[in-house]
Structure formats: structure tokens, C-alpha cells
Amino acid sequence: QVQLVESGGGLVQAGGSLRLSCAASGSIIRINAWGWYRQGPGNQRELVASITSGDSTNYADSVKGRFTISRDNAKNTVYLQMNSLKPEDTAVYYCYCNADVWRLVTTRVYDYWGQGTQVTVSS
Numbered sequence: 001q002v003q004l005v006e007s008g009g010g011l012v013q014a015g016g017s018l019r020l021s022c023a024a025s026g027s028i029i030r031i032n033a034w035g036w037y038r039q040g041p042g043n044q045r046e047l048v049a050s051i052t053s054g055d056s057t058n059y060a061d062s063v064k065g066r067f068t069i070s071r072d073n074a075k076n077t078v079y080l081q082m083n084s085l086k087p088e089d090t091a092v093y094y095c096y097c098n099a100d101v102w103r104l105v106t107t108r109v110y111d112y113w114g115q116g117t118q119v120t121v122s123s
Contacts, residue, residue: 002026002112006095009117012085016121020080022095022114027102032109034071034078038091038119045094049080062088085121092116 008020024031035050049069050058057069068081078095095114100107 002028002097002099002101002110004095004097004112004114006093006114006117009093009119011120011122014085014087014121014123016085017081017083018085018119020082020093020095020117020119022078022097024076024097024099024112028076029100029102029107031071031073031076031097031099033098034069035096036069036078036080037094037096038089039094039116040088040091043091048093051078082119085119087121087123089119090121091119093119 002024003026004022004024006022008018010018012018033050033052036048037045038048039045048060048063049067051069051071066084071078094116097112100109
């Protein structure tokens with residue numbers, strides 16, 4: 001079993017910064033890709049940023065130039081540095097990973113999600 005534990009959410013004023021972290025633990029062989037998603041009130045969950053095992057990154061247009069995703073392979077951890085925050089960034093932020101894991105004597109590839117962390121940006 002793999003668990004993702006997020007941290008770093010909270011309340012911040014517009015223009016401020018927050019750094020989200022997500023640590024994976026369990027029978028992990030390798031994390032192939034990480035992603036941060038968010039879901040605001042009344043909205044569908046959307047991709048914010050992603051990073052592959054080759055460190056290729058992708059960002060939603062709405063956060064380009066303000067958010068930065070990074071990973072620490074040794075710690076099985078991904079980060080999301082969020083700068084110049086806006087009230088419209090208010091949402092629950094979810095961590096995602098695609099990982100190779102041990103299943104008995106073989107390996108499988110699964111997707112995993114964190115429990116979510118609230119980010120609230122006040123105007």
C-alpha cells in the first residue's frame with residue numbers, strides 16, 4: 001500500500017506565497033510522475049502542475065510564472081512553490097503520483113491520490 005501525505009496548505013493574503021509538500025511512503029519501487037491538482041468551490045478538479053521522472057514539467061496556463069513544481073527522488077517527495085497567490089487560487093489541492101510498486105512477488109503500476117490540503121487566499 002502507498003500513502004501520500006500532503007502538508008503546507010493554509011490561509012494567505014493575496015500576493016503571498018505557500019509551499020506545498022507531498023511525501024509518498026509504502027512499497028514504492030519508483031515514482032514515474034507527480035502531479036498537483038486542485039478543486040475550487042463548484043469547480044471540477046483541474047491539473048495545476050505535473051513533473052515526470054525525467055523532470056519534464058507542465059503547468060496550467062493560470063499558474064505559469066507563479067507556481068513551480070519540483071521533486072526529491074531520494075525522499076519520494078514533490079513540492080509546489082506557489083508565489084503571487086490570487087483569490088482564484090483558493091481550492092483544495094491534491095497530490096497525485098503514478099508509481100511502480102511491489103505486489104507480492106511482482107510489480108504493478110498504480111495511480112495514487114493524497115487526501116487534499118486547503119489553500120485559501122484572501123483579497
